[in-house]
Amino acid sequence: MARALVTGSTTGLGLEFAWQLAGTGHDLVLVARDENRLHTVAEQIRDVHPVQVEVLPADLSDRPRLDKVAIRLTDPVEPVDLLVNNAGYGLRGGFLEIPVEDHERQMDTLMRAVLVLSHAAAGSMVQRRKGAIINVSSLAGYTTAGPYAASKSWVTVFTESLAMELQGTGVTATALLPGFVQTEFHERASMRMDGLPRITWLKAPFVVEQALKDASKGAVLSIPSVKYRTAGEVSRIAPRSMVRALTSPNWYGRMQQKAVRKARRRASKRDLHAPWQRDDVP
Template sequence: MTRTSLITGASSGLGAEYARRLARRGDRLVLVARDRERLADLAAQLERAGAPEVEVLAADLAAANGVGSVCARLTAPARPVDLLVNSAGFGLPLDFERNDIEDEARHLRLHVEVPMRLMHAALPGMLERRSGMILNIASASAVMPRSTYGAVKSWQVQFSRWASGAYRGRGVTVTAVCPGYTHTDFHARLGLPRGEEGISDWLWLEAPRVVEESLRDAERGKAVSVPSKRYKAIWTVSQLAPSGVMARLAARGR
């Protein structure tokens, strides 16, 4: 049976990579992002590649009406969504005291309130059908003291772990995906061209691998997916090391 997948942040980064992978799988897609033109371009590419159906939903998730339009799509009874990928997000400099507080508030809303609202909209239908999957794209930063970015990603992981235990027995899996540094345009949007992020080459992952491993982990019902052996090791060490040590390590790169 053909599944329908809704992906936020679909116009770039890991969101776009999930769209490409799920299109190859044969899913119907609902692509969500602010930029309608970029979404339309991606939709055309996916349709040429054989995606059975691609729906474009332009919405600013930092605004209440944008979140409302996506919630309305998630709750449409005649067009059920089988997979929700919460991938929308952005980064800020680590100097919290220098950042604009309204940017920080928007950052908090997009990484915490928005996925919470979208999950709350999607879950009733999934539970009624006893079938569904939710991926929250978090980060390896969730176990590292890394300004407000690590904090919001930690919330995504902890809530996903709870939701996984609460809903797995009722047919719905919830997985927090925690990649490390991944080659996408995420850092370029922070004004950091590739190669100038201050990160060693061995720490970088490729987006297709992250997506492939996370989808496999989600199918297995894992509450947390940490792609690659190197980041699994970092994840384990990060939970055991003193917070001061991890804060110094996490301050490297941008």
Template sequence: MAYRALVTGASAGLGAEFARQLAALGIDLVLVARDSARLERLAHVLRGRYGVGVEVLTADLTDEARLDAVAARLADGDAPIDILINNAGFGVYASFEESAIADERRLHELLSWVPLRLAHAAVPGMLARGQGWILNVASAAAFMPSGSYGAAKGAVVSLSRSLSTRYRRRGVRVTALCPGLIATEFHERMGEDHLPDLPAVAWADTGRVAREGLKALHRGTPVLVSDWRYRALRPIARLVPDALLERLGSTGRGVRADG
């Protein structure tokens, strides 16, 4: 049986890596992001290398009409989506007291509302078919006092846990993937001044994060903190005062974004 996955934020970074790894498993794809040219280039490569079917759906998911179009694609029973990867996101680098409120609203819409909206569109069909998989890319910041970014990602973790508990026995598995720092081109877009001054060991490998996420989704793990370094740090973080955690979290503010 051929499966089909829809990946948001698929034009670069972690989203593109999810697309490559899914294509390597023989899974057909629907790629969603704002940059149609980059999506088409990736689709061309994946079709040629892996022989899978690839659709391109250009959408700024903070635009209500385009979000509705992606939701409609997820609800299309004639070409069902078996796997939903909610990956699109961005970060607001400015501190909370200096950020533009429009940017804060867009961040929360993309990071917490969009995964809910798309999961809501996908779940009924998955339940009717008796199987489905939803991977929501959250962040290790969800477990830290890390401003509005962490607050939005915390909502994604909570939603994922709830949907996993509610629907796993009916064949739908839901996972929140919580990476730490991932080196993607988002940092280049923000400029060198916004690169966190951290050693190489602090950065997780994009390929490893995607593989761990897909394995956790297959197992039905509700929440996975990706990369052994961040899993090791999570118990220690519970013992660290919030004031220090907030300072550490602000160092990596806005450090991963795709689509």
């Protein structure tokens, strides 16, 4: 039976990867910071699917704990056939508004962990001539929306380079570049996304299903949905001056302002109709 290791596996896309992989018969190694939540998720999966679920608590910004996960990826007795580098989080605020130590921890999780775990997994997989790596990146990597976007740009380019190096080894590398996905990501970063039209959002099950299909075919880039594939191509070929104007950190501030205006309009409409809806009005 195949085995998959998923980082950031208790929420969002990581949790969806865990469930879908268990549903296809994969044994799991679940990695996340919250040990209690890890055990809860593991028990829930075991109750539904006849698979083995191992938990490995680790804050991937902590190098000793990261190394423990890397060592698990090289285990020859219970090998990992699929690595999903999904762990990540956003920070609210401009570059200078956030302490540099917070930026460093975020970069350690978003980039260093991907580098270290990909190196460990690929080395072991190449020896067995079998395996796959999925690195969760983002279409934000084509924009200029701050350090997070820059880190995702690195993940995409790194994965493309790794995929080329692995050609002919039986091992593949795929970068998943979703757009906006309905998960806890933005809520955990205290980001208001009310200003975005509903059509821009993707559902996590769809994103993960497409990623697994693309990885099974050896695709280097997985961009779910036609609308986001089109947006990705436009972002890559558009003049950088235009990209900077449309996707700089100021864009998020404008979107936040739009969300606030939208919420105020809704509140005004409720206030307008409230007298006719209240039970205490005759």
